[in-house]
Amino acid sequence: MKLVNKFTLWYISITLFVMLIGGTIAYYRVKKEIDDGEIERLKNLNNKTAEQIRLGVATELQTNGRPIEIAKLDSNVVSNTCEVKESSFYNPNINHKECRLTVNSYYTINDQSYRISSYNYVTKTSQILRGLISSFLLILLLLAVLIGISARLVSNRILRPFHVALDRIHHFSLRDKKPMQLPETRTKEFNELNDFLNKMTDKVLEDYNALKEFSENASHELQTPLAIMRTKLDLLMETELNDDQAQLIGNIQAGIDKLSRINQSLILLNKLENHEFETSVNIPFCRATREAAATFSELMDMHALEFESHVEEKVHLPVHPALADILLNNLLSNAIRHNIPGGKVVLSLNRQGLIIKNTGEAPEVPTEQLFQRFKKGNQSSASIGVGLAIVKQICDLNSYRISYVYEENWHIMDIRFP
């Protein structure tokens, strides 16, 4: 629910609650005032009549058109007391219920007890209630409408900094390396929020950059010692060696080779993340694919794999040529490496996408996980397990959709171009 709606609902609920209580109070107050006034008047009337009796003046049994009833009582009464009775009855003449207020006053005049009664019709309870409810409902409606409209108008204004912040957070990306920079507002809470967000994102950016810089530097710094090791081994190979020593050097060479490959892949991934390969120039992807197919067909032959390639003409894509090569190389290398003896590789390219599929054993882990770094379908394999991570990164960078499924002994890599 939107904040403004929540506020509106709360306001309306509070108003409703206050009005209910207020209405009840008003109802009783109004009724009491009316009754009290009438009782006071009737009492006064009774008193006047009693005074007339006391003075022996003939009393009018009619006052203001209302009959006054004078009764002589046998029993003694406490003088100057009165009782009030209220009764409702149905008046068939006006087809309406009526409320009659009767005041009985007791007097002792010249040792004779009198009861003097007078009555009048007063406004009925339900009428007061109805009037109150209808007017209160009208007020409530008016309030609700006004609150609804003004809340929207005002909230747009007041909550603008909040929406701005929300929008910025939404578009915030660590890779852009741009600080959030939320503007000052006149609301204390929003200022606090913006302040916090600014500080937090600055810190996150700083940490992220430090970490990235570290991993980049580490990769680059590793290159030189690796180069030293490799060249020293090259020199060592030239010396007189027995078979044992040669074997050991061979093993070290292989280790350094793998290390340098991992390092280079990590550097490449870093660069992809840094968007160092951005381009908007269309390159003939079909040509890159044909070249890769030609290079790999030789390797396929050597692995005794059947290779089929269908490359459509004039497929141009805005991708960095180096990335196109890496993408094709990695996919085709994988298709060879994870194949079975006498297997098959099928490559097909058209304007919609690129599909490379190969026969092979079922993967040991879910195919989606193989896009993660250092995740290998077969842990013992010689690969280092970043080939697909690089492929995925290249696809993400160029907004290609990539899927990897295993169906009926086929590993199918499907890349859809935008």
Added chain:
Amino acid sequence: MKVLIIEDNEELANSIQRFLTHEGYICELSYTCEEAREKLTLYSYDCIILDIMLPDGNGLQLLKFIREAKIQSSILIASAKNALDDKIEGLEGGADDYITKPFHLAELHARLRAIYRRKKLNGGHLVEFNEISLDTDKMETAVNGSALELTRKEFDLLLYFMVNKNRVLSRQSIATHLWGDYTDSLDNFDFVYQHLKNLRKKIAAAGGTDYIDTVYGLGYKFNTAKK
């Protein structure tokens, strides 16, 4: 051939120097830009091996200096920074080739020879040893004067061996040389063996000597002592 090695890491510079000296080159070392500038103004070199990241400056600035001073040496950039921009900038700035650390010394040597051959006029494109001769321009091979049909890979392989005669070439180094950086995630050693087998067979069939020896546990060697 006179080579200037501009590399701030002494160990690496020494390795290169040792390897190239063994090939009969005259090598000089510079560990800083300043030193390199001085040497370049005083002496002339056939080839320069240039590192990009130097303690007192960027190798690309040095490259600019070399080109502005109209120094005619061939330049091979050897950098740890495999950044594509550096590569393009380096090649556009007048470098002849670019090699990424960590490299094999044999590969460095092969590249150095290649750019040197390209610069050298008349006969520079010919690589010969005894009865075998390679024309790197036309990509033609001849044994005892008669043409030998080689595939591109076999030609590259033979050239690599003939440039690095009497050197033990590891299978990794050969695979990287033939297939580049990206395909080496494949286990290409079998193919190295396969190509080598075909190459030896072809040379033998043409009446040439099989100079290529297998070095146990390490790789192969073009043995000039063979008869």
